[in-house]
Amino acid sequence: MTRPRLVGLSANIQRPSKTRTLVDAVLRAACAQVSLDARVLDFVEAGPGLGAAWTRDQLPPAARAVLDAIEEADGLVVGSPVYKGAYTGLFKHLFDLVDPAALAGKPVAIVATGGGARHALVVEHAFRPLFGFFGALQIPTAVYASDADFREGVLVEAGVRARVAEAGGQLAALLAHRAATASVTLAAAE
Numbered sequence: 001m002t003r004p005r006l007v008g009l010s011a012n013i014q015r016p017s018k019t020r021t022l023v024d025a026v027l028r029a030a031c032a033q034v035s036l037d038a039r040v041l042d043f044v045e046a047g048p049g050l051g052a053a054w055t056r057d058q059l060p061p062a063a064r065a066v067l068d069a070i071e072e073a074d075g076l077v078v079g080s081p082v083y084k085g086a087y088t089g090l091f092k093h094l095f096d097l098v099d100p101a102a103l104a105g106k107p108v109a110i111v112a113t114g115g116g117a118r119h120a121l122v123v124e125h126a127f128r129p130l131f132g133f134f135g136a137l138q139i140p141t142a143v144y145a146s147d148a149d150f151r152e153g154v155l156v157e158a159g160v161r162a163r164v165a166e167a168g169g170q171l172a173a174l175l176a177h178r179a180a181t182a183s184v185t186l187a188a189a190e
Helices: 018-031 048-052 061-072 089-096 122-133 158-189
Strands: 005-010 037-042 075-081 107-114 143-146
Touching (some): 061 089, 107 158, 122 143
Parallel strands (some): 005 075, 075 107, 107 143
């Protein structure tokens, strides 16, 4: 049985990044529960050509590799910094290029970071409708962290850390269940 592929995608455009730290924390929490082939990608790796592409065919190779990783993953941890109550425009632009069928039924954990607590509902009012459009299987626990939850780039707030562990556990359980079901189905077909 191959390990499920878990891709973390952070919409940060610079490093260090609180959003990438949060995406990575959920990814690591999932990996602590079950054996996963996991990696974190961000917009730094996608390169500057992502925003200039109007179609998939216009994506430069680095940005295309990020898009392919999203579509080929068995599960996702997605995160964006919050600006004016929503995910970034570049985050939305990337998902405008994702094949709508590629995320159907795919487990997705949602995270976001912002300057303060007033943006916390972004996960419910912006992210969930987007991934609902794709038919993605969104885990129940989303994670939002504000600037005050980090100290020198490290997530320190106990409540947010507990939500990270909960989200990672939910994602891991779902990926493990899907992998076991696929394995049983494959064995029965042989």
